[in-house]
């Protein structure tokens with residue numbers, strides 16, 4: 541079967557699955573800030589979250605273009621993949637840089653969903669985007685590492701068994717390059733929560749299950765180290781392209797949802813004796829957002845093509861994320877404006893989607909940092925920070 545056929549089939553499966561999770565389901569979760577366990581279980585049972593795990597470890601071994609179609613379809617059907625999208629790609633660090641023993645130990649369980657690996661502890665309150673300035677340390681002590689410090693915005697930590705953790709193993713002033721001396725660990729959270737690790741939820745504008753995580757003399761086995769000590773920053777970077785492309789796919793889905801919802805409403809809603817959609821002032825922002833979303837979708841497709849061919853795709857992954865997050869925001873703006881006052885009513889789902897899609901101009905990387913990347917790496921302009 542060709543990749544195109546697989547994508548068609550997968551889209552149909554996702555559409556049917558999402559039919560069981562209407563707006564009322566998401567509204568209730570949003571109101572309670574509750575985790576959408578039933579939705580995550582349904583995706584797991586359908587094998588969709590294991591699509592990127594190679595077959596030899598129990599996954600489907602599919603290309604990123606298929607994972608991109610899954611997340612896009614989830615979002616264009618009004619659902620939200622944020623509660624579990626990391627289960628798809630966070631394992632990439634383990635897959636690419638872990639030992640065979642670590643892969644065999646964790647990947648089959650992640651593939652069945654028996655093990656959740658969806659906590660990614662990188663961001664810290666003081667370092668912010670300047671990742672090489674993180675202050676969390678992991679100090680070797682015999683057969684263990686002792687971890688001290690704090691992470692912020694560690695999403696889904698309360699719903700994860702495992703965490704990919706970035707910590708400093710050699711002080712910044714003792715390494716030749718600032719990216720050196722950082723290491724990545726796979727932490728079995730079941731062994732350390734309440735025993736060196738404390739998780740505190742952060743209530744946010746959206747229902748995102750995000751948290752602060754504190755490490756107080758947390759002891760983890762030395763075997764939790766992924767790859768070589770001190771090389772962790774590079775390992776994390778190699779996973780970021782997949783993350784950006786998949787988040788961009790969610791934004792395309794959001795954009796399509798907003799455009800369809802706005803167009804449907806504009807055809808139905810009649811004011812001054814005619815459908816509001818007959819007015820160009822209503823049509824044009826929707827049409828423009830549609831054009832922007834389709835253009836961004838082409839960049840997502842190109843980034844997937846390069847990624848799946850094993851070619852460099854840093855610029856395309858970043859541009860895809862930036863363009864898609866801006867297109868979905870423009871579509872959200874057109875949709876809320878088209879709905880007038882009803883855009884603010886919870887039962888239309890527009891205000892919730894509007895809040896949700898805003899995140900992606902900030903996380904996993906903010907737009908300014910993408911522009912800096914393009915300026916420096918594509919245009920050879922001096923580094924600005």
Ligand SMILES: Cc1cc2nc3c(=O)[nH]c(=O)nc-3n(C[C@H](O)[C@H](O)[C@H](O)COP(=O)(O)OP(=O)(O)OC[C@H]3O[C@@H](n4cnc5c(N)ncnc54)[C@H](O)[C@@H]3O)c2cc1C
Nearest residue numbers: 660661662663668669693694695902903904905906908925
């Ligand atoms: C809901 C949510 C979920 C998240 N989930 C995770 C997660 O699971 N794991 C994780 O590790 N992180 C996560 N993050 C963190 C996210 O990746 C960061 O918030 C994001 O990278 C921005 O970092 P910051 O918040 O520290 O902003 P800062 O680095 O403090 O930046 C603030 C603003 O200043 C701008 N800025 C900073 N430096 C420059 C510069 N040199 N030039 C121009 N502009 C600049 C930024 O673009 C930004 O707009 C999440 C964040 C949120 C809000």
